[in-house]
Amino acid sequence: MKERTTGRLSDLVEGLHERERDDHSHATTSEDVPQSRRVFLARSSLLTLAIPGVGAALAACSPSGATRQDTTGQGAAADTSHGRAGRGIHNSDSRLDSAVLKPEHRPGTSATGSATQDAANVAYHRRAPELPALPSGNVQRLHFQAREAPVRIDDTTVVAAWTFEGDVPGPIVHTRVGDTVEITLTNDAVVPHSLDFHAAQINPKEAFKSVIKGQSLTFAFTPKYAGAFMYHCGTAPVLMHIGSGMFGAICVSPREPLPPAKDFVLVQSEFYLAGAANGTRASDYQKMLSTLPDVVCFNGRPNQYVKEPIRVKVGDRVRFWVVSAGPSHPCSFHVVGEQFDTVHLGSPPGNAIRGVQTFNVAPGGGMIFELVCDVAGEFPFVNHAFRHGQKGAIGLLVVE
């Protein structure tokens, strides 16, 4: 693992090793407005905000919470003293980065930085569901830029999103067991971000740590297991970062190729939306904590494969690499008019069950679903938990 520039601040579980010095000395008051972006960003990672649990009013986002100071640099050993918490029920991992509290946007939403800029001019585009071809060679080098961007998810809705590479979900990665993925994350966003690959066995304290605007971090890993794995930003509060759009899929093929098939990747995720500038809709942290999603969809757009279906031929084997990105809900994956001859609960090959109508993919998990298209027709694929399927987690597989 090599680092170009280490993110010296918050790591995956931000504040784990923090000790409080003065509960109020860094309170986010109006006097606390940073004098420069650099100072602001440095302070962003120092200041955090206690977020009360479910049902708390949005006013809970006011900067009255407890303040902590990151002392990670002072010692790697975990501090075993109990973290001091503010009033009410909250936890050390449910703090919202203070960057989110800037007066120019609604507190507690993703409408930060450039997320709402030029929103009216953002075009809709369908996300190609096809599994990308394996790259040549045994080492794949990737560069993801974390940045705020408006993303059009349907004709009437532009989401003020936090993204990898400007879209939700981020790029679909395809690699092979035993090959190496070297990934560089560069942060061009106001808020610190990081990159957690579920296909990697690696020390997250180093590889998955947060980087601030202008900085980069590079790490490499060699997947040990085949499967459909999630990646996501792991910066605290993780709920907010996944819920605002920072997730994607890495598909790992086994060394011995799976049977020939048409391979598609479906990443289910949720949006919890509130009004924001320029007619956009921003992801709302309080809604994530307290209510059902407004939209549940595959590959970032509600019903996109209803509007523009996935097309295959009679006789094709179809292999869906399904990832439940959440942040909170599973996918009860089902194809209307079909049955899966194989569902890989664990890593393929092996670990599969046969003859399945629907199976639950846990949030943060992935499974591979296979069927053979014996019959021509139009086969909707859905999240059969219909309170969610009804909100956009539906598409069409057309067999011609």
Place this chain on the structure above:
Amino acid sequence: MKERTTGRLSDLVEGLHERERDDHSHATTSEDVPQSRRVFLARSSLLTLAIPGVGAALAACSPSGATRQDTTGQGAAADTSHGRAGRGIHNSDSRLDSAVLKPEHRPGTSATGSATQDAANVAYHRRAPELPALPSGNVQRLHFQAREAPVRIDDTTVVAAWTFEGDVPGPIVHTRVGDTVEITLTNDAVVPHSLDFHAAQINPKEAFKSVIKGQSLTFAFTPKYAGAFMYHCGTAPVLMHIGSGMFGAICVSPREPLPPAKDFVLVQSEFYLAGAANGTRASDYQKMLSTLPDVVCFNGRPNQYVKEPIRVKVGDRVRFWVVSAGPSHPCSFHVVGEQFDTVHLGSPPGNAIRGVQTFNVAPGGGMIFELVCDVAGEFPFVNHAFRHGQKGAIGLLVVE
């Protein structure tokens, strides 16, 4: 597959191929009241209503939403233009059939047509949980009538339901891998309905399409896999049709019989209820989208097998064919005081795990749970997600 009368209107994913002509020309205003039932029904399938997402007031059901016109008949090829949507977040599959908007009942509920008629006189009856015997012969012909009916689910509650054959759930079907099921659906309800069998591998665009009042549709299928499968109405919005009572189970035995057992079928489902005419309770679409169920139960009645238990003998093997009809929640199936020696995650035989206390059956899915009654006693079976189990998903297995 043969059709007596094709349902020429909405198919499973109603409106997939629609193009809008005039956003307002068919708005469901008072001037829009049909002059005859025939005209009304034809228009019912033409008019649809955009339903905003979670948290929308019931007022959202007022006929101010976007209107679409079904042009399915104009071309089978999918329209790849993006569906135009109304204000706010909604999707092409979350529209409520305009028949539901008739002034004589509460908008957005199942209190349509005859659903509330003579409700006070409807008697309670326990649903027999026993798996029906396999019919003789290799072809089974069934006829389901879709109709509105009041269904008494306990002493004080009559639900204004949408049903197959007048009850919730619909009839339990038992067949065998390789045998043929020929099913005719006749619609005697105000709203279009359809029939989606999870045990069938068939083109849903034809077999599972909607039929209107007075029309029928016949299709046949030959199950390839054994298991406990759901069937349900697949007419949009599917959430509303399942949530209003239109579901059941088809149990498919393998060619080689499973070990002798006492076989029982348990279909878990949810009710989301609002007040309706004649003292009934109607299924409420907004509640389905936004809140927890009022009732969760097996075979359509809360606690019915507490009141009148399932009875077996010491030494019996008991096989529960468990289907989670939802529309939205899984079943964490558990038997108090017992452990499953076998849970068939996929199609039996094979695909089973041993020594299980509780396993999750995804909504839209089914699994088979087996145990051996070594001990006499009274063994509650429950959904161990107790916020739901507490609402009626509990019964008693008495071993004598």
Place this chain on the structure above:
Amino acid sequence: MKERTTGRLSDLVEGLHERERDDHSHATTSEDVPQSRRVFLARSSLLTLAIPGVGAALAACSPSGATRQDTTGQGAAADTSHGRAGRGIHNSDSRLDSAVLKPEHRPGTSATGSATQDAANVAYHRRAPELPALPSGNVQRLHFQAREAPVRIDDTTVVAAWTFEGDVPGPIVHTRVGDTVEITLTNDAVVPHSLDFHAAQINPKEAFKSVIKGQSLTFAFTPKYAGAFMYHCGTAPVLMHIGSGMFGAICVSPREPLPPAKDFVLVQSEFYLAGAANGTRASDYQKMLSTLPDVVCFNGRPNQYVKEPIRVKVGDRVRFWVVSAGPSHPCSFHVVGEQFDTVHLGSPPGNAIRGVQTFNVAPGGGMIFELVCDVAGEFPFVNHAFRHGQKGAIGLLVVE
């Protein structure tokens, strides 16, 4: 099975065999205040309260509900007449014990008896996550006392809990397939309680029945299957008793030992809290029925293993025995930066899948997750359903 003193009152599914005599003769009015504790407790089990479903106001806990009289003693055979229910939707198992309605505490919460006493002086302590060593011999005798107790779950929160042995969760039990566990439950709480072990195959009507204050019940069982099993109080309403803290884990090792590993037990559970006396927070039944939890955590304290991590060495195999106690939600268990080489879906050995990032443990269920610590670092383990993970279901595995 031997009983010291039989609990003669409510059994697991309280009120199953009840017949109503007079709907109002025992109404819990002010005139109905018991003259002595003994009389009160006897009446507590006789009186029950109908709890309406979701959305009911807390006022629903006022003593205006239907009243039933326990006639269990009058005949063991199940009464097959339909239970008579009060107005609205409720079920025979959703009644709150009337002891909970005493005027000195908030109705419908766990702030009963001594649950709030001396709360300010209760110290926080970390729950050791290590699997206890197997006891010597083939018979293990345990004695659990059911009692109300304030439990400090973090620096600012003391929960007025219902407990086994004064803590949440109750003691972790470790036994072996074929060995015998003999357990005595003594009730020192105001409310009747019971003890349901998922590792036991036994008649719950006798073994798991409720006992009242001062009484004891002893039963013994011999686990047939290895695995991570839940135990809990099964007194109606079960949702309230689990939700108030009465649960734990019994880990059953196979006769042939599993491969050497560092074994840890993680019991995930939820808190639904309301204000109570002495600055405590009490578990609130209406919140359990209607909303999301305030806290989700492992072993009873939010983020406790973030504050004081679990520590192992490079090269160790780590085996997590994960139990989802609920009362209502699953655990999507994941370790950041790692992958499970083995997840035992059913009883080990066998019934396992390989190469897993995240798997769903159903509420009321348990699974065993194994990984090998090839890499040094700090690996957060989480419930990857982040609306819940964010509320405290996170910890740290430090590999040194």
